[in-house]
Amino acid sequence: MENYNQTLTDFILLGLFPPTKFGLFLFILIVLILLMALIGNLSMILLIFLDTHLHTPMYFLLSQLSLIDLNYISTIVPKMASDFLRRNKTISFIGCGTQSFFFMTFAGAEALLLTSMAYDRYVAICFPLHYPIRMSKRMCVLMITGSWMIGSVNSCAHTVYALRIPYCKSRAINHFFCDVPAMLTLACTDTWVYEYTVFLSSTIFLVFPFTGIACSYGRVLLAVYRMQSAEGRKKAYSTCSTHLTVVTFYYAPFAYTYLRPRSLRSPTEDKVLAVFYTILTPMLNPIIYSLRNKEVMGALTRVIQKIFSVKM
Template sequence: MDNSTWVTNHTGQLDFILVGFFRQSKHAALLCAVILVVFLMALSGNSILILLIHSNAHLHTPMYFFISQLSLMDVMYISVTVPKMLMDQVMGMNEISAPECGMQMFLYLTLGGSEFFLLAAMAYDRYVAICHPLHYYILMNHRVCRFLATGCWFLGSVDGFMLTSITMTFPFCRTREIHHFFCEVPAVMKLSCSDTSVYETLMYLCCVLMILIPVTVISSSYFFILLTIFRMNSAEGRKKAFTTCSSHMTVVILFYGAAVYTYMLPSSYHTPEKDMVVSVFYTVLTPVLNPLIYSLRNKDVTGALRKMLNGESVFQKNVK
């Protein structure tokens, strides 16, 4: 059999094998149970946050609108990878077809890219709220918020479509085993038998832009925010501004830090084990941490939750 036939045959095999996160663990069942609990916490936490924001008139503000968008992205983001990972462990099956792999790749890239830009939009919202409070509801009206959110989703989908369509067209003639628990681009690219150096360089540049643009917006916003905070005469105002901004910065550091490791560090820093651990961090832990960060430190959200738990109606019409 010549080399071209060997490539064609292996490319024609539609199923990949996900090595998975549990194979390396001596306590796979316990780890599976822990991830299931975290998954359910992420779903319930983000769903409750969305419910509170959309049902309580006091939370119908631009800041909470963006937080609800973040929660929606997190619900979808964790649902793209974790159910498949848990089902594979329970059923003892770890195969995924090429179309399923491509769809999973597109969805997680779209949601991850959208979240990059949404965090920048949230930073801009805090800049306007703190630095231009008198014009806040004019500069951040309903139309502007919808436009920014739609732009975030659109830019994320462009990133997802571009990287997925190129990655999945490469011939895969090496082992069919993806050393990961989902179809992440770097892990899938390792199976290609063609030269991917040019694509990897383009992907690196794309990721630099995807991170650099939001980071520039976030850094600029918080530079002016800090200047404004230090000029405040009210200690209570400074405390409230610091609390709001520190919550957002915590999410930014967690999410962007994992992305920089995965897509921007040289391959010498990567091993399959490290990559899976980092991926678990930003695909599983970040979605469960976001609602905790934005709710436990926020009096408006905790107040709305307390009312709901006490049986008081939170389904009010927005009087604004």
């Protein structure tokens, strides 16, 4: 029998793992994914920091993406794993708001950062001579700072609203983390105005960036098609396909979840889709960017050689 120890201000996260052997299998799988994400993103950050060949705007942005993913998955999975082990799925009112704030901050920052990375590839391939000017260190810092600030301001507004609305006696959130739309189903008041706000916010952070990315890569693919060098085309296609894979894994389930009206949403479906952008994407990003990237693999080889030469 599960012991919730619920108070009047606690929420209950129903979670992702059913109390069966299959639930135990999912738990072990998710923990392994967490470890892979932590190791992969930390390795990517350290590699970019240690190897001077990767001290370029593209990899500076990539290191920030790894930092966001590192925090992103750490905001959700450890709590979910702890709840499964302790058989206590409660989370305090403030704890729920804090988790929701950090989740939306990292989600918004990553959406905007992926757009910045698409712009970086667009300039590098379509305007190579202007690249040092358009993608200067100052521009990179502005892009990164802007992504974090806009993401945090948006998440602060949503979290403050979620913490101020009255909730009914039922505090069971049918999700594995404090997702604001899932919390709104427990509200004792009409939230249709806020639902339109969520739609507007999702449009700004998902539709507009994705449209910008699609336009950028449309121009990039056209420029690549006109390239004379077969090696240049191969390298450009490899870089673009890598980024588009990351973008698809992140934006598609996010958009499908948040741009649907409440009447068409299913809690079970929402939880399955959330696994893609909260758990799988932070794990896949460093794998995709390393295994499909010769510069990263070359940097990894150089760092390993330096480590072994120092030991010898």
